[in-house]
Amino acid sequence: xxxxxxxxxxxxxxxxxxxxxxxxxxxxxxxxxxxxxxxxxxxxxxxxxxxxxxxxxxxxxxxxxxxxxxxxxxxxxxxxxxxxxxxxxxxxxxxxxxxxxxxxxxxxxxxxxxxxxxxxxxxxxxxxxxxxxxxxxxxxxx
Numbered sequence: 001x002x003x004x005x006x007x008x009x010x011x012x013x014x015x016x017x018x019x020x021x022x023x024x025x026x027x028x029x030x031x032x033x034x035x036x037x038x039x040x041x042x043x044x045x046x047x048x049x050x051x052x053x054x055x056x057x058x059x060x061x062x063x064x065x066x067x068x069x070x071x072x073x074x075x076x077x078x079x080x081x082x083x084x085x086x087x088x089x090x091x092x093x094x095x096x097x098x099x100x101x102x103x104x105x106x107x108x109x110x111x112x113x114x115x116x117x118x119x120x121x122x123x124x125x126x127x128x129x130x131x132x133x134x135x136x137x138x139x140x141x142x
């Protein structure tokens with residue numbers, strides 16, 4: 001009977017030790033999982049920080065692009081405000097026409113006296129924007 005009690009006590013002790021080892025193993029696995037989660041969280045925090053930096057950089061680039069587009073639109077609007085002219089042949093002379101195709105000026109330059117390239121350009125019509133550009137084109141045709 002003493003042997004049976006001793007065997008039963010030994011079995012209980014073995015069970016308790018086995019359960020304790022299982023608990024310790026489970027705690028170790030939980031700590032290992034926790035450490036992995038901590039590493040994953042830190043990695044995610046770093047990635048989020050990198051993405052924020054990239055987004056800030058992209059935001060700055062977008063602001064620069066918008067400023068450039070605004071500047072380009074202002075320049076284009078200035079160009080659009082200038083009167084438009086077409087310089088072409090008119091009755092053997094150089095003529096200046098407005099954007100409605102009305103003759104507004106005839107220049108005393110005979111088209112026949114110009115180079116072949118200038119004559120060809122006048123056949124097509126030379127588009128100019130503004131008085132300054134018009135004067136430059138006309139002076140180059142003399």
